[in-house]
Amino acid sequence: MLKNDVRSFWDQGSAGEFWAVGSDPKSRFLAEERSRYRFEPFIPGFADFAAAADRDVLEIGIGMGCDHQQWARARPRRLLGTDLSWRSVAYARERFDLFSLKSDLVLADCERLPLASECIDIVYSWGVMHHTPNTPLAIQEAYRVLRPGGIAKIMIYHKWSLTGYMLWMRYGLMRGRPKSGLDHIYANFLESPGTKAYTVDEARQLFRQFSDVRIAIQLNYGDLLQSEVGRRHRGPLLRAAKKLWPRWLIRRLLKRHGLYLLITAVK
DSSP: OHHHHHHHHHHSSOTTGGGOOSSSHHHHHHHHHHHHHHHOTTHHHHHTGGGGBTSEEEEEOOTTSHHHHHHHHTOBSEEEEEESOHHHHHHHHHHHHHTTOOOEEEEOOTTSOSSOTTOEEEEEEESOTTTSSOHHHHHHHHHHHEEEEEEEEEEEEBSSOHHHHHHHIIIIITTTOTTOOHHHHHHHHTSSTTOOOBOHHHHHHHTTTSSEEEEEEEOOTTTTTOSOOOTTOOSHHHHHHHHHOOHHHHHHHOGGGOSEEEEEEEO
């Protein structure tokens, strides 16, 4: 079953875990936080963590709990976090214990949230829903638990991205399979099995039940070949490309070919 394969992948290493370096748990969490916001400085502006004050907030897919920690610091009325991976839930619980923070952290499937309808003010999900087999159902669940006027802040992957093109060159063209489509490439070579990516129009269709939807395309550290680019990708070719990559030119001319779609949707 695909969902079990997805869970197994993330149970072997949580998102961002390669940034968590240090001699003790607290220093590792702090190192991960520094690197996360160094290489993804747009997250706080998109999430708007301060908006959580005195509101009910749900994060779907907490990973190691870095963004969840920011939500907690904003003093929400109630904070909940879910993840499909036991490894991620364990990391987040350890993190919250170390920093004396509170949240209801549970193992849960984003396609079947264990929550009543219309009980949440803000739903946040960073790079999660494109991994679950039924992404439309996951988005429908986010819509269901939001109160009228509630806001969803969700990042999913963008199909027409530099990351996708590079993966196609590596796993399609260089393997003599130039007809491999990007859907096949993302599903088999980016992260967990079955990973998906969407065009802007496809993303709008996914969020069509919301009353107002805004979508922005964002270059990420993978597009720019900065930092580590994931557990699956290593080797001398990548190291050489990092040294030669024209980041200034990409930032100037290829802004619309980032991997991230930043979606703000109002119920």
